Amino acid sequence: MTELSWAQVFARRLQRHRLRAPVAGAAPDAGSIADVVSAVCGAHAQIASAAELSVGLRVPGATRAHVRRALWTDRTLVKTRGPRGTVHLLAAADxxxxxxxxxxxxxxxxxxxxxxxxxxxTEQVLAAIADAVAEADLTTAELTEEIVARTGPWAGDLVMEAFQDMWPRWVAAMPAATRSGVVCFGPNRGRVTTYTSPTRWLPDFAPMPGHAALAALVHSYLYAYGPATPAQFARWLAVPSEWGTWLFGSLDLTEVxxxxxxxxxxxxDTGFPDDRPSGLRLLPYFDAYAVGCHPRExxxxxxxxxxxxxxxxxxxYPVLLVDGVVAGVWHQRRSGRSIRVTVEPLRTLDAAQERALGEEVERVGAILEGKVSLTIGTVSVGPHA
Known part of the structure; x- marks a missing residue:
């Protein structure tokens, strides 16, 4: 059985997440952005700016404008719900x-x-959604009108509690609609979310058969986050760990x-580098590396x-990554084009690492298209602030 060190594991994960030392480059094309998103099994996108930064940090020369173009113009990315039912940017081809x-x-x-x-x-609502968004970007209110017209008044009954409001009955089918590829997110209309059809990205879209798709997803996950256990994979997807054990047992995997x-x-895919993990990076909220890599300790x-x-x-918390492991937290506050970054290292940085931190902060500013300043000190805000 292959025996590995954690240094080898983190060196491989950094390499595959494109998080080794930043590399300068010309403006990227949409294909290179999609390749990176595919390699890390998607970028968490509940906070749009965090997704743009997460992708931009991994693509030489990229800014948030390049990520937006890949999503809404070139359509090599798609915004939908991915692992754990959370909003992600995924490679459209995936x-x-x-x-x-x-x-x-x-x-x-x-x-x-x-x-x-x-x-x-549920079948009626899914069919109505598919028909309504086939060639349109619709808000929730507009979707309600279209679905009620196609199904009946019952679909519009305000029966779902939603914060301090009530949602119509049909919204209960939305998780199934996104999971099954009936609907994905369209571009925001101001601050209002819209929904549309994935066939506008992939005209011949058809889901891959179930077990073949699961096998492909396991291989993609292990490429980015391996070595991993069935329980870690199951946690990443928010499914029972015993189900993960069954799935791993049904596939051609190698134990290490x-x-x-x-x-x-x-x-x-059993090769691992012999060099040690290196480099300093700033990862945003819910970055794929911080969320998907295990074990936590x-x-x-x-x-x-x-x-x-x-x-x-x-x-x-956005995190400071040093040599492949978390070594601090950070926070950014934006006002117009001004971006104030505060980094709280949890271990002493040497002179070379402080220089690397300054360069990384400049890269953050370039990706987010702002003028950035750095303070090294205590981050006073709480989680997800």
């Missing part, structure tokens, strides 16, 4: 795999469609040990876990 895999996962017990809609009503810990990689060592995790959850 959408058949994602939809095939997500629809083959164990059904979430919390979905309100089970309570608020009969199976027949990392300093005594058992984990798995794809059978045809290796990525967030010692006292770092108490400062950079929120009740054990990764992603709620």
């Amino acid at each position: 959408l058949p795999m994602w939809v095939g895999a997500l629809t083959a996962l164990p059904a979430p017990s919390w979905e309100r469609s089970v309570i608020l809609l009969t199976p027949r009503q 040990t990392v300093e005594g810990t058992r984990a798995w990689v794809a059978a045809d 290796q990525l967030f060592p010692g006292a770092v876990a108490h400062r950079a995790l929120a009740n054990g959850q990764a992603g709620n």
